[in-house]
Amino acid sequence: MPALSRPVIALLLLAIAGAALFPLTAETYYLKLMTKIMVLGLFAMSLDFLVGFAGLVSMGHAAFFGVAGYGLAWFANKAGIGALEVSLPAALAITALVALAIGWLSIRTTGVYFIMITLALAQMLFYFFKDQRYWGGTDGMNVFKKPKLAFGDWVLLDLSNRYVLYYTCLALLVLAFLLLLTLLRSPFGRVVVGIKENEGRMRALGYDVARYKLAAFVIAGTLAGLAGYLEVVRSAFINPSHLSWHESGTVLVMVLLGGMGTLWGPVVGALALVMLEDSISSLWDHWLLLMGGFVIAVVLFLPDGIAGLIRSLGRRAPKSEAADD
């Protein structure tokens, strides 16, 4: 169970407050960069639910990110529908169905077989979108029409406004975090965490393990879909690389970097990775080498990721809670 000690809660509240005030001072460039970080943070958080809590290491998580993105692209470009209240639930429902299908096929395998089958199924979707003209092929599609939530003339949310988009992403990131925390404290969450700890014993205690794993898979996939939807709103662009195995690998790196099994750590992982990319990619052509070195260093020296470091600092602080996990 994700034990949130008091210093960590204080830190998270501070981070949310900081993020809420950030647009007041930031230039447009950094506002957009921060929006990107929050979207990828949500994506990474959804994967952490799977990897860090359910114990399911998926190498195909980008499939859901991309499917929801193509879903939005279809509504905006093919159907000409800009209503958020239509495109968002529909994109999420399609993503959930795809997650149900992929999960149903892969959930009975474990370990490296699970990694391989999720990878293979996601690559099938990658080629599905890549090989079809209708979906824009390798080039993908521009998605200029931004979703809007409006009742008659009263516009509640217009995501073409970069500030509205920023705060929508922030709100959804916080809501997703609270949702997953709530789930983890519910009977369902106890089962999911128990399965990761000792699957065989859970079965002997009477749990139909596969059904709970499948449910966790669909929940994580649907949240990844939410991130994918926001990603296409943000970047106004979708192409097959959104569901490629590179993307699945990158988000897994964010989870490991940030610290799996914490939910908030992977958001920090997304922040670190994007900031690093932003700062060094313009300095040196071979910046990916530095990035790789950084990731290796974190994995070697901080086995619990950046979140583990933050937590241990919090524990050493004078007023820290002894009862953290």
Added chain:
Amino acid sequence: MTEIVLETRALSRHFGALMAVDDVSIGFEKGEVHAVIGPNGAGKTTLINLLSGELLPSSGSIHFKGQDITRLPANAISHLGIGRSYQKTNIFPRFTVFENCWLGAQSRLPSSFRFFRPASRYDAVRARTERALELCGLSQRAHATAAAMSYGEQRQLEIGMMLATEPELLLLDEPLAGMGAEEAHKVVELIQRLAKDHTIILIEHDMDAVFAVAQRLTVMVNGRVLESGTVEKVRTSKAVQEAYLGEDEAEGEAA
């Protein structure tokens, strides 16, 4: 008067050429403690794994209260009221004792597809958890991390988790394995208490414990039933004396 609650019919399980359980037909009577004894490799644990649904038999069938449960998975068998404990401690090491038993207790909710109310507010589950802790004698240790406890306490927890599922038939696979005399004594007492309102199938090497609790005995050798019946009948059985009890000392030295 007596009623067969669990029955195996010509039950067999082989691993390649090895007949781990070979043509075993036993009726387990309601309310009795039925001990299954035999040398290492006799197929006792395999028998338990077949009864609990963790292994599928190669042939033969298993019936619980008249229902054929041969091909039911372990989780379904647990829900019929058959609980098991493991010879090799099988717990959730990083969870507390309370959380370990909680998972047993929570499994008796009609479903754990309950997403929003905190688990801690399910009072019936809490009550079941506390009852199980009390029974296995770990109430005082509820908040200890399972992995940090002594081996004997982990063995108690092993039984506590099973009891939290409130089974009517218990499959106990060497509950005394590796325990000190004092701990073993406590567990024997616990089995005696449980025997009052449970049917128990007990695998155990400690013959003093077996004779202290069991009404019936089955002796297995090389996957087969050598003798089965009341304690007296088995004790005086020539075949058993020759094949097993007589060699007790030699066995002990070999092991």
